[in-house]
Amino acid sequence: MSSRPLRVATRGSALARAQTGHVVAALHEATGVEIDVVIITSEGDRSKESLASLGGTGVFASALREALTAGECDMIVHSLKDLPTAPYRGLTIGAVPEREDPRDALCSRDGLMLDELPEGARVGTGSPRRMAQLLALRPDLEIVDIRGNVDTRLARVRDGDLDAVVLASAGLARLGRLDAASELFALDIWPTAPGQGALAIEIREGDSIPELLSIEHSATRTAVLAERSVLAALEAGCAAPIGATAAVTGDLLELSATVYQPDGAAELGCERSAELLGDDHLVADLLGQAVATQLLEDGAAEIAPLSGRGPEESA
Ligand SMILES: NCc1[nH]cc(CCC(=O)O)c1CC(=O)O
Numbered sequence: 001m002s003s004r005p006l007r008v009a010t011r012g013s014a015l016a017r018a019q020t021g022h023v024v025a026a027l028h029e030a031t032g033v034e035i036d037v038v039i040i041t042s043e044g045d046r047s048k049e050s051l052a053s054l055g056g057t058g059v060f061a062s063a064l065r066e067a068l069t070a071g072e073c074d075m076i077v078h079s080l081k082d083l084p085t086a087p088y089r090g091l092t093i094g095a096v097p098e099r100e101d102p103r104d105a106l107c108s109r110d111g112l113m114l115d116e117l118p119e120g121a122r123v124g125t126g127s128p129r130r131m132a133q134l135l136a137l138r139p140d141l142e143i144v145d146i147r148g149n150v151d152t153r154l155a156r157v158r159d160g161d162l163d164a165v166v167l168a169s170a171g172l173a174r175l176g177r178l179d180a181a182s183e184l185f186a187l188d189i190w191p192t193a194p195g196q197g198a199l200a201i202e203i204r205e206g207d208s209i210p211e212l213l214s215i216e217h218s219a220t221r222t223a224v225l226a227e228r229s230v231l232a233a234l235e236a237g238c239a240a241p242i243g244a245t246a247a248v249t250g251d252l253l254e255l256s257a258t259v260y261q262p263d264g265a266a267e268l269g270c271e272r273s274a275e276l277l278g279d280d281h282l283v284a285d286l287l288g289q290a291v292a293t294q295l296l297e298d299g300a301a302e303i304a305p306l307s308g309r310g311p312e313e314s315a
Contacts, residue, residue, distance in 0.1 A: 004241065005034035006209070009064050009073035012039045013149050018174045019199055020077040023097065038073045040064050065091060068204060076202040076208065080195035080224055083202075085232040094203035096224060098217035100170035102197035102245065104130065104190055105181035107172075108164035109157050113183045124156060128241040128262055128305075130166045133190055135264030139215035142220060155181050170197035186279035191243030191258050194227035219248040222280045226255045229288020234259075234295065236306040244291075246284075251276045253284060257291050261303040268303060270294045 006027075010020035017039070024035045040063050064076045065088055075094060097098075106114055114137060117123070124146035125131055131143045144162060146153060150171050156162045164182075173176045198220055203209055223246040230244045231237075241260040246253060256271035272294075274287045300306065 002157055005036045006211070007036045007038050007073040009040050009067055009076045011039045011060060011064065012041055014281065015150055015171050015175055016077070016079075019079065022174065023077050023199065023201065026097065027211055031211040038067070040067055040073075062124060065202070068136055068202065074203065074207070075212075078200045078202060080198040080200040080228075081193040081194070083200055084237075085194075085228050088202075090205055091202050091219075092205045093200045093265050094207075095201040095212040095216045096221040097150045097199050097201070097215045097226070098315045099198040100173055100194050101184070103169050103184045103187060104133075104192050104196075105169040105172055105178075105195050106164055106166055106183040106185070107154060107157060107180045108182045109160070111182040112164070114164075115187075117141070117163055122161075124153060124165040125160045127193075128239055129193060129243055132241045132260035132262050132264045132267070133185075133243070134166065135269065136260065139264065139266075141186050144148040150175055150177065154185075163257045166232050168192070168196055188243045188256075191245040191256060194231045194242070194244045195224045198224045216282065222246075222248050222253060222276065222284045225281055226253060227257075227285035229285045230255070230292045230295075231288075233289045233292030234300065240306050242306075244288075246287075248276065253280075253287060255287050255291055257295060259295055259304045259306075260299040262305070266303050268298050268300050270298070 008020060008024060010016045020037055024037060027033055028035060061078060067073050068076050069090055085254050107116060119140050120142055122144050123134055124140045124144045126145055126147045134141055134143060150167060153165045153167060158166055169181060169184055172181055201212060226246040227244040231242060236242055241262055243256040246255040252273055253276050254273040258267055258269040260267045270291045271289055272291050274283050276283055
């Protein structure tokens with residue numbers, strides 16, 4: 001048996017390193033395999049341009065994928081929500097570990113909740129979905145377009161420049177910063193990005209890395225497949241103002257998705273479920289398509305720019 005360590009590639013942000021560290025530890029603990037971590041800087045990390053102007057879905061993923069394709073590493077740990085829904089030639093998702101809390105968190109000065117923020121408070125987010133959700137509940141807020149990693153964003157609240165920011169609680173948890181959260185938004189009023197809180201381990205198609213079975217969580221994979229299927233069927237990028245949340249309970253897959261008008265003044269929702277009695281991945285895919293079809297019939301394309309193609313946020 002070869003004793004060459006597996007090489008895992010990750011972006012260099014604190015969040016990316018933290019989540020890769022968790023995956024490496026879980027793989028090592030379950031199988032004893034030795035793993036080297038390779039840090040790869042992407043255009044999305046280097047550029048100071050706004051995410052929207054960088055264009056292309058997957059600006060964070062592409063450098064990593066080129067390295068994987070070129071054999072410079074054996075797998076990549078991605079935040080699943082940053083991964084474009086389109087398949088990438090020669091690569092496949094080798095494992096989806098159990099998802100962290102998919103909810104968004106409000107991180108505000110003095111621990112205020114959303115409805116306690118002062119009139120006209122300045123709240124930072126670079127995500128059109130979060131902007132619409134904030135404005136839907138608090139049309140008086142001033143939304144400030146920000147980017148940067150989690151620490152940079154939290155610092156803008158601490159320094160008094162912003163009253164609050166909205167971040168994924170999963171990212172805060174992985175960085176040990178959940179203490180910064182003042183409110184966690186319930187998914188039924190505040191669905192989050194497809195795949196939020198989940199990781200994807202991407203590998204080359206045809207490679208066999210049996211160790212990955214030890215971290216695969218099939219209920220998470222099925223749920224995120226359903227969420228991403230909505231996005232794909234709407235032909236929407238991960239920056240489109242869409243929330244989707246799916247969960248598997250026993251044999252039941254439940255999916256709900258909401259499309260927002262960017263100013264928060266209108267929204268469309270759809271909720272469906274399906275029994276998992278055979279090919280779970282096919283059922284998830286079809287359920288997502290059914291939800292997307294219903295949303296389009298109800299006028300989703302009229303209220304939302306569905307082709308928002310940038311990454312939802314950087315971190
Ligand atoms: N696009 C940025 C990004 N990608 C993944 C996370 C958080 C962790 C996750 O959702 O898995 C974040 C930060 C954020 O949205 O606050």
